[in-house]
Amino acid sequence: MFQDGFPNYLRDDVNKAVGLIPHKTYNNVTIEVSQDIIQYYQDNNVIRFPYRIYYIDNSDEVIDNLSVRQKMILHCIYSRCCDGFVRQKHLYSLLQMDYEDWAIPYIVKICDEYVLDILEMTYDILKEQDTERIKSFCLENIGSFCKSYNRMISYWNEHYRYRYKNFQQYTGRKLFRECFGYSKSIERKKV
Template identity: 85%
Template sequence: MFQDGFPNYMRDDVTKAVRLIPHKTYNNGVSKDNIQYYQDNNVIRFPYRIYYNDISDEVIDNLSVRQKMILHCIYSRSCDGFVRQKHLYSLLLMDYEDWAIPYIVKICDEYVLEILEMTYDILKEQDTKRIKRFCLENIVQFCKSYNRMISYWNEYYRYRYKNFHHYVGRKLFRECFGYSRSMERRKKG
């Protein structure tokens, strides 16, 4: 189930990392819903949510850099927003590889404002050409993510950010991920 979320050449690292995930869960382990993107002409598919208890920092500290990234990606799908934020933060501070980008982009169309703020604060200081290229490669899914981010602003944050142009989600998607209105027209063509 997690192997499809990473390139085939990482199979051994994914297997080793996944074996360390605690068997104790909040629910059924993983949701039936999957997220799907394309990257380098390959399908990347991972669970919308995982329900595993968080993995200890001590376990993560004993892994290779790549295995740490894998676990941070997997736990960015946690049902617990604090766990998602913790692992995304760790991932963003690493020299993350391109295969981690789908996980970074996906978490940003969700409703946790603190995750959007943290991600924007980190990415606005980085060169995000690789992320922008990924978003362009997945233009239909990315435009859906942008619209989903807007719906969460409208539902939960409109009172705080009355002007959408000042909303951190909009800034993140436009400045760091490369969203533009022309993408909406291009996805239809």
């Protein structure tokens, strides 16, 4: 189920990282991963991963036994966790690494969600970095990227409009425009 979220050459590393994920779920829910699948294209390959996972995070206990690449894989997987604090922790760790291109879909996807702390943290980190690789990925996935931008706007409208009355100042907008390369001309290209 997780192999499709990474390039084939990472198969052994994915197996090692996934093998360390406990089979215990939050609140003992009966599902381990959601049926909803996120799909992107990267370097002419289809990348697919679950929208949510429900496995308990015990990565602190096992992460020292992993290679840098395996840690990166684990951070990507847990960025899909049902617990927002866990998502944020793993995204933060991923953004502190010299992450590889295959991690970019996970970074972009988490930023169209409703947790403002994650958007603020991501923007604070990425605004200081060269994000051309992320912008290229977003251009390769214009349709999905534009949906993500619109989804981010809907969460602003529903949850954060009172705090950010001027959408131009909203962190999500700045993240998508400055770091991910969103513009009105991209909207026109998706057609």
